[in-house]
Amino acid sequence: MPKNAVLITGGAGFIGSNYIPYFLEQHQDTTVVNIDKLTYAGDQENLAEIRNHKNYNFVEGDICNRTLLEELFEKYEFKAVIHFAAESHVDNSIKNPDAFIQTNIFGTFNLLDVAKKAWMDGPNQVKEDCDTCRFHHISTDEVYGTLGETGLFTENTSYAPNSPYSASKASSDFIVRSYFHTYGMNVVTTNCSNNYGPKQHDEKLIPTIIRKAISGENIPIYGDGTNIRDWLYVLDHCKGIHLVYQNGKAGETYNIGGRNERNNVYIANTICELLDKLQPKEASYKAQITFVKDRPGHDFRYAIDASKIENELGWKAAENFESGILKTIEWYLEKYNTK
Numbered sequence: 001m002p003k004n005a006v007l008i009t010g011g012a013g014f015i016g017s018n019y020i021p022y023f024l025e026q027h028q029d030t031t032v033v034n035i036d037k038l039t040y041a042g043d044q045e046n047l048a049e050i051r052n053h054k055n056y057n058f059v060e061g062d063i064c065n066r067t068l069l070e071e072l073f074e075k076y077e078f079k080a081v082i083h084f085a086a087e088s089h090v091d092n093s094i095k096n097p098d099a100f101i102q103t104n105i106f107g108t109f110n111l112l113d114v115a116k117k118a119w120m121d122g123p124n125q126v127k128e129d130c131d132t133c134r135f136h137h138i139s140t141d142e143v144y145g146t147l148g149e150t151g152l153f154t155e156n157t158s159y160a161p162n163s164p165y166s167a168s169k170a171s172s173d174f175i176v177r178s179y180f181h182t183y184g185m186n187v188v189t190t191n192c193s194n195n196y197g198p199k200q201h202d203e204k205l206i207p208t209i210i211r212k213a214i215s216g217e218n219i220p221i222y223g224d225g226t227n228i229r230d231w232l233y234v235l236d237h238c239k240g241i242h243l244v245y246q247n248g249k250a251g252e253t254y255n256i257g258g259r260n261e262r263n264n265v266y267i268a269n270t271i272c273e274l275l276d277k278l279q280p281k282e283a284s285y286k287a288q289i290t291f292v293k294d295r296p297g298h299d300f301r302y303a304i305d306a307s308k309i310e311n312e313l314g315w316k317a318a319e320n321f322e323s324g325i326l327k328t329i330e331w332y333l334e335k336y337n338t339k
């Protein structure tokens with residue numbers, strides 16, 4: 001039984017597939033088991049660089065499948081679970097909330113409960129030594145609802161989710177919290193802002209802008225494009241997750257944000273201006289920007305106060321939006337131009 005193992009869920013998705021190579025680099029002696037259902041959002045190509053790594057194992061499976069999880073906990077002596085798996089696209093949650101309730105709420109419960117039984121109730125019980133087995137839950141700032149023109153989300157902001165996606169993530173955060181308060185399980189939750197960077201699914205805002213721009217299509221922007229998000233470069237996020245995984249206090253939550261508030265019009269314009277330089281054509285890409293009917297219940301502004309992780313753990317986003325977006329565009333141009 002491999003003793004020094006970590007279970008990562010949803011590692012074939014955007015953030016998980018950026019995190020796993022980083023994790024393997026930091027821990028040369030740890031076995032990583034990545035369980036992923038390979039929904040439309042998961043792609044093993046995202047992990048091509050570590051597919052043959054000696055410490056990497058892939059299991060195609062659903063976190064809602066309790067028997068499978070129990071088998072994995074029997075096969076490997078996991079010291080941690082790092083939980084990325086989720087249905088993550090707000091628009092899909094508006095059309096079809098069922099899968100969000102199933103994976104994000106029931107799947108998270110299932111995973112927590114199997115981990116608790118293995119770690120705290122079984123023959124390897126570590127109840128008195130909680131620090132050894134950690135459950136790290138990855139969540140979103142969308143659980144806090146929307147902000148007006150001012151203010152920032154802190155870890156003490158009340159939850160007020162507005163979409164089926166954010167409501168399902170809020171529910172999972174509370175279930176995770178309850179396992180600390182009820183059973184003393186070593187859990188930690190990070191709530192992050194909007195990620196961008198390599199390997200994100202085509203459906204999300206930034207890949208959509210780049211893809212539509214270079215294919216000559218209209219670039220759709222919801223409403224009047226004034227909605228604001230706090231943009232976080234995915235590798236900064238991975239480093240923040242890792243610090244919390246290693247040094248965060250059990251039972252605590254940490255907000256991870258880039259301190260990079262930008263509205264959607266600014267994002268579309270910046271990408272178009274960079275594309276004008278990187279892949280020039282006759283007319284500016286900006287001419288393709290088109291405003292479309294707003295998403296129902298569209299939150300106006302999210303912005304994170306990241307002081308807690310900055311002050312307690314010494315993390316700070318290295319990229320500002322302008323440096324991160326350049327790297328991102330270069331990555332997508334390589335992907336889309338060679339298709």
Ligand code: NAD
Nearest residue numbers: 010012013014015037038039041042062063085086140195
């Ligand atoms: P993603 O949609 O790109 O990837 C999700 C992965 O989970 C996919 O590989 C998918 O196949 C897998 N998955 C889905 N259902 C599953 C199931 N039932 N069992 C096993 N695997 C399953 O998502 P992401 O952007 O990488 O997000 C990762 C986590 O971070 C999610 O929990 C999300 O809520 C959170 N988050 C993301 C962002 C962001 O900007 N991307 C922001 C805040 C929080």
